Amino acid sequence: MTTVDLVALRDHLRPVGAALREHALAIDADPGALHTLLDSGVLPYRQLGGFPPGYLDDPLRVRGVPVHVRTCVERAVVAETLAWGDASVVVGAPGPSMSGIVVDDLADDEQRDRFYRRVAEPRTWTFFGLTEPDRGSDAAALETAVVELPGGPDDGSAPGHGSPRTVLRGHKKYVGNVARASLGVVFARHRPGPLGVGVYLVDTDRPGFDAAPLVLTGMRSIQLGEVRLRDVPLRPEDTLGRHLSPSRRGLLGAVRTFNRLRPVVASLAVGVTQAALDYVRAERSSFTADERWRLETFDDRLHAARALVLQAARAADDDPADGTLPAAAKAAALDLAEEVTHAVPPLLGPGARWEHPYLDKLVRDVPGLEMMEGTRTVQRLTLAQGWLQGRARHAELV
Amino acid sequence: MSTDVVAPAPAEAVEVSPEEGGAPVRADGPAGLRAVARELGPVAALTALAGLLPVAALPGEYVLLPDDVPPPGDWAQVGEVASDTGPLLVWRAPRAGAARQVAEAHDAAAPAVADAAPAAGEAATGAADAAPVAGETAATRAADAAWRIGVAWVRAGLCERLTDRAVERLRGRTLGGTATVNLPPVRLVLADAALAHLEAQALLGGAAARDAAPDGGASISGVSLARVTAVLDRSSRAVHNLFGASGFVDGEPARLARTIDLLGHAGGTLPGGTAGREGHDA
Ligand SMILES: Cc1cc2nc3c(=O)[nH]c(=O)nc-3n(C[C@H](O)[C@H](O)[C@H](O)COP(=O)(O)OP(=O)(O)OC[C@H]3O[C@@H](n4cnc5c(N)ncnc54)[C@H](O)[C@@H]3O)c2cc1C
Numbered sequence: 001m002t003t004v005d006l007v008a009l010r011d012h013l014r015p016v017g018a019a020l021r022e023h024a025l026a027i028d029a030d031p032g033a034l035h036t037l038l039d040s041g042v043l044p045y046r047q048l049g050g051f052p053p054g055y056l057d058d059p060l061r062v063r064g065v066p067v068h069v070r071t072c073v074e075r076a077v078v079a080e081t082l083a084w085g086d087a088s089v090v091v092g093a094p095g096p097s098m099s100g101i102v103v104d105d106l107a108d109d110e111q112r113d114r115f116y117r118r119v120a121e122p123r124t125w126t127f128f129g130l131t132e133p134d135r136g137s138d139a140a141a142l143e144t145a146v147v148e149l150p151g152g153p154d155d156g157s158a159p160g161h162g163s164p165r166t167v168l169r170g171h172k173k174y175v176g177n178v179a180r181a182s183l184g185v186v187f188a189r190h191r192p193g194p195l196g197v198g199v200y201l202v203d204t205d206r207p208g209f210d211a212a213p214l215v216l217t218g219m220r221s222i223q224l225g226e227v228r229l230r231d232v233p234l235r236p237e238d239t240l241g242r243h244l245s246p247s248r249r250g251l252l253g254a255v256r257t258f259n260r261l262r263p264v265v266a267s268l269a270v271g272v273t274q275a276a277l278d279y280v281r282a283e284r285s286s287f288t289a290d291e292r293w294r295l296e297t298f299d300d301r302l303h304a305a306r307a308l309v310l311q312a313a314r315a316a317d318d319d320p321a322d323g324t325l326p327a328a329a330k331a332a333a334l335d336l337a338e339e340v341t342h343a344v345p346p347l348l349g350p351g352a353r354w355e356h357p358y359l360d361k362l363v364r365d366v367p368g369l370e371m372m373e374g375t376r377t378v379q380r381l382t383l384a385q386g387w388l389q390g391r392a393r394h395a396e397l398v
Numbered sequence: 399m400s401t402d403v404v405a406p407a408p409a410e411a412v413e414v415s416p417e418e419g420g421a422p423v424r425a426d427g428p429a430g431l432r433a434v435a436r437e438l439g440p441v442a443a444l445t446a447l448a449g450l451l452p453v454a455a456l457p458g459e460y461v462l463l464p465d466d467v468p469p470p471g472d473w474a475q476v477g478e479v480a481s482d483t484g485p486l487l488v489w490r491a492p493r494a495g496a497a498r499q500v501a502e503a504h505d506a507a508a509p510a511v512a513d514a515a516p517a518a519g520e521a522a523t524g525a526a527d528a529a530p531v532a533g534e535t536a537a538t539r540a541a542d543a544a545w546r547i548g549v550a551w552v553r554a555g556l557c558e559r560l561t562d563r564a565v566e567r568l569r570g571r572t573l574g575g576t577a578t579v580n581l582p583p584v585r586l587v588l589a590d591a592a593l594a595h596l597e598a599q600a601l602l603g604g605a606a607a608r609d610a611a612p613d614g615g616a617s618i619s620g621v622s623l624a625r626v627t628a629v630l631d632r633s634s635r636a637v638h639n640l641f642g643a644s645g646f647v648d649g650e651p652a653r654l655a656r657t658i659d660l661l662g663h664a665g666g667t668l669p670g671g672t673a674g675r676e677g678h679d680a
Pocket of ligand 1: 135137174176222224368372374375578583584640642644
């Protein structure tokens, strides 16, 4: 159970969300405008990044209490509050991001220190390289490989001249921040079979690491990109979880990471939904009885979704191996976000998508949230399976 | 207040050049726009629509047009949409007062209206039952309604086009050795899309109104149009999600999905009691 006062945390971050709103359209038009936001200093991205104690001199303080934003519950509250302004900046800001969670789960002390020390430097982005052009949801079949090259020239990555070199070879696509990241994790296969996928901590300045951004339809500050791994040198100390059993490292180990991330993505959707509802009420003061009824129904559903997401975050903190509630939270929050963001513009008139570009941005952002951490279809399958196995039946949403 | 309007009169066939070579495609009346949209995409379909009917909108409302189809009168360009087959320009009809001239110009070309055309409620004012605004004639309203129904036919075809593209993609992807298109949840999305396409076609073809109308005339009500818009909105969003992340980068599927979405937003309902279409069809 978290000891952080979540209401105080929300209140503390509300002005940051409002500041993100002011920059949202500029960043949507040009992801490079994210730098203007970072220059402005209104986004304390390092304090919100989830660094372990010891890596930041000045952690966030809420009513005098330091908050490290390490638990899923804290991350969810931060994500929701900031997403009210711009969900894409929450994911597109520099910091440990998704890789931080996988590092927390799988890294040994030395790797953790290597990762966080580097990321603590200002303006340091990380990436999480799982998806491939032909392998998205089917992560277990990924093709990026760890390859042993016979006796190549010594580039410092292998113990001695002429000894085998271990390299990464493959192609990842739709990877957030990859073209501007300094380091991150790559999922790659070192042998066939379900336990044959490893996770590797890789610096992007290594030879053969070739990343480029893609043009997105929404969530533009994430700057999804693709990366070609052309025999990128790998060192033994890059293998995350080498101290763990085979079933705890690699993809199976990363399942815990995904379960912890899902409530955070769901929180982003809750923040976007709240933003859309607040926006229409700020722009229009009177509604017909039918419209009022619909908005109140959305409010109710939003409260319910928020409660579910928070409960899922608590569940992920308690037992990250169980993804049932996180799957439920993501499905519910995305259903609502999609419906509300499409329902709100017509309330502002027939040309609202052009006259209120912020609403158009929300509509375009939501499909990005749908894809992050698995689509709703896949979440429903996870939920059904967990429920049939007796999980998530006794969740208390009060 | 009734929102019934007559289906756009089947005008003479329109020929549209296909994207790449081949014989020209004919749109035999508004229903034929569906095939043009499915096979050739939004630019060709909207060009064909403009060949069948005068471009029309109520004062202050919006249409999307290919750049070689001029809007009437002193309409203002407010944006551009990159569709999968080329740019579409977004035009706003002059606001109330400035519109009379345009309305008069339409009087000759617009199809007849069976019933008084829908009220021009401005959703943003919250007036559900507003009186027609100044400068809005029965002919303007009829022309507007006819255009919207044409757009709905175009959207129906575009939704089928999007679904065809999604199926093509998912035939080539696998999950655990099974083609993604064969996964039962994916099939359910495809089945729902097929149902949406069938329902839209039936409603646009006037099936609902034919049964209800005492004279058996093929009119389409505002309620029917709103329902068509709702089912197409919902199914196109579900089908768009089938593209996974590939549908989130700026490419053909994303552009097509956005065009479907914005065409629905600009012209998916008749004003007056049909605002807030989402949620009514659940
Ligand atoms: C904004 C954004 C940020 C992202 N960030 C990252 C990142 O940082 N790192 C990274 O590695 N990836 C990232 N991704 C990629 C994301 O993880 C994938 O898009 C996602 O896993 C889906 O894979 P896919 O796109 O290949 O779709 P596919 O796997 O091809 O799925 C296509 C369709 O099939 C359905 N489907 C798939 N499997 C099943 C199943 N078992 N049962 C039923 N239906 C199924 C899906 O629901 C979907 O509708 C990001 C994507 C987006 C849009």
